[in-house]
Amino acid sequence: MRDIKIEVKDLSLYYGDKKALKEISMQIPANKVTALIGPSGCGKSTFLRCINRMNDLIPSVKITGEMLVEGVDIYNKDVDVVNIRKKIGMVFQKSNPFPKSIYENIAYGPKINGIKDKAQLNEIVETSLRQAAIWDELKDRLDDSAMGLSGGQQQRLCIARTLAVSPDIILMDEPASALDPISTSKIEELVHELKEQYTIIIVTHNMQQAARTSDYTAFFYLGELIEIGKTNTIFTKPEQKQTEDYITGRFG
Amino acid sequence: MNSPLPSKQIFTKESLKKQFRLSEFLAEKVISFVAFLSIAIIFLIFIFVFKESMPLFSFGKKDKVKTEIQTTSDVKVESYEGAETSTEEIQPETYGAPTEDLNPVTQETQTSEELEPDTYGAPTEDLNPETATGKEVIIDEKATENKEGADRTWSTFFSTEWVPVSDNPRFGLLALLVGTLKVTIIAILIAGPLAILAAVYTSCFASNRRKEIIKPIIEMLAAFPSVVIGFFAMMVLATFFQDIFGYDSRLNAFIGGVAMALAAIPIIYTISEDALSAVPKTFTEASLALGASKAQTAFFVILPAATPGIFAAILLGIGRVFGETMIALMATGNAALLSANPFESVRTFAATIGSEMAETVFGETHYSVLFFIGSLLFIFSFILNAVAEFYVKGKLIKKFQGK
Ligand SMILES: Nc1ncnc2c1ncn2[C@@H]1O[C@H](COP(=O)(O)OP(=O)(O)OP(=O)(O)O)[C@@H](O)[C@H]1O
Ligand SMILES: [Mg+2]
Secondary structure (H helix, E strand, O other), rough: OOOOOEEEEEEEEEEEOEEEEEEEEEEOOOOOOEEEEEEOOOOHHHHHHHHOHHHHOOEEEEEEEEEEEEEEEOOOOOOOOHHHHHEEEOOOOOOOOOOEEEHHHHHHHHHHHHOOOOHHHHHHHHHHHHOOHHHHOOOOOOOEEEOOOOOOOOOOOOOHHHHHOOOHHHHHHHHHHOOOOHHHHHHHHHHHHOOOEEEEEOOOHHHHHHHHHHOOOEEEEEOOOEEEHHHHHHHHHHOHHHHHHHOOOOOO | OOOOOOOOOOOOOOOOOOOOOOHHHHHHHHHHHHHHHHEEEEHHHHHHHHHHHHHHHHHHHHHHHHHHHHOOOHHHHHHHHHHHHHHHHHHHHHHHHHHHHHOOOOOHHHHHHHHHHHHHHHHHHHOOOOOOOOOHHHHHHHHHHHHOOHHHHHHOOOOOEEOOOOOOOOOOOHHHHHHHHHHHHHHHHHHHHHHHHHHHHHHHHOOHHHHHHHHHHHHHHHHHOOHHHHHHHHHHHHHHHHHHHHOOOOOOOOHHHHHHHHHHHHHHHHHHHHHHHOOOOOHHHHHHHOOOOOOHHHHHHHHOOOOHHHHHHHHHHHHHHHHOHHHHHHOEEEEOOOOOOOOOOOHHHHHHHHHHHHHHHOOOOHHHHHHHHHHHHHHHHHHHHHHHHHHHHHHHHHHHOOO
16 A cells, blocks of 8 residues: 555554454555445444544543554644544534534535635535535525435535535545435445545445445454455455455354 | 135234223323313412402493593582592501602602602692582592592503502502513623523533533522522622622612522523533534534534523523512612613512512502502513423424424
């Protein structure tokens, strides 16, 4: 792997006494899509949330090890967590639009980053919604409450909201789990387009999706990283027996 | 379609038959009875309070009838009546005078009191003895009406003076209304921001441990007897603020407002805090993940999402201040002065009832007026609660479910 964006060294995470991530070490390449797969409860979301320090919000969490983004340990005391999150955006497993209008949902991020110009905001809103493949559906109802959208629309709105602050790394936690096949393929196309500009890490339960969208795949099991490698390799001839069992569905 | 029923049926009419569950039935009945009882009690209280103020509404009609009879009947009888009532009313005046003296009445009221009677009271006293000419009879009629506190009472409602016990009682609700509003506004202006900021702090910024300390302490203030708050305001706050601002009357609307704010803060705080904590954590996460700071998240996401609840909190705070009696009695100076100056003594609706109820005579106009004020307070708090309830419901539904 040439261009390393994120390097994880011996990262362990505890929820209180419970060790949810066990000495994870891996490298995530820049401008590629890395998929995280593994059975439910294996720590994929937990690991993803470590990358933009969302776990800081949970008081019981304790983290050891290093998370180097472009060589900087983001868990260093001098690092400002707000600046981290401006550059590392996140799309959550459950869609969570704000109880504001559709327009305000997208414009919120740019606004808090100091963009006040109305025309510029309008443009950001439109491009973000277009990128998230939802502009045509919503362009006539930008002032409606986002809470009135369907689950799939809400999720794409959340993706658009993340894109609106133009981060460098995008973390996606099962972004397509609530979407119909058409919007799912739109999201997958989107992911494909976005990797030109962004480094994307995506959690998914859908093996085909992982195979289709990602360049690299990491397999987690019970809080451990079992294997990471080129998606092709992982899906055709994985090194570990557990990986193979999981991918072929012979799990347990 | 034409296949027969399976041999062993699970879903038969027998097994699915409606069952009568006695305990459930009883529990439901008891609960609904209690619920209706509480509604009935509230309703009955209102009916009672309102009933006592009824004479205010019926007097007007009766009086018109009376005056009609009076104009046709002998003039002498009427003048007699007038004389009687006047002697009756003189007594309460001497009675009332000391109570007025007790209040820290400033120069203003005394002069206005002296002026006002000239227009109202003077003619009655002068005219009563001489009832010979027809011209004066008509004036005299009006005087008797006035004395009986009849529909004249209504017109005095809009006068600026509250002099219920005098030769010529004036029930200037306007002065009381302005006084009440002044205290309420001052109290809410102080309590609202303080309580809401405290709520924002505890629900968005404070660590769990601090939250566990701050919340019960502020809520404990709600259990504080208002007489203690009033006492504190009267003895400590009044002197303290007088030293700072240097106003004349020690007890005034401002001190009353500050003391009421102490009573309103826990209510506004508790309800706002609940509203803020009820905002789903996912909004916080979404905002933080976009690179918003804690403060930006609190003020641009969580606070707007909780506005309906905070609005309700403020309304309930207003209701608390509006109905607060003891603090008003102790800290506002209790003089019904009509002025916009916040450092002038005032008298609130609730304090008026509280201080004067014991001195009134059953069935008197003054008595009815006090109950009328009671009804007003009741209706007002009912409206506040209703608005809080329905506004919040409507807004919340719109906010969290779209249109
Ligand atoms: N806030 C929390 N407090 C305590 N334990 C937690 C918390 N969040 C997650 N866990 C535990 O950490 C482990 C990993 O959870 P995580 O959510 O990362 O799983 P996941 O791989 O994302 O699963 P899924 O595919 O179902 O989303 C689980 O055992 C879970 O019970
Ligand atoms: Mg998960």
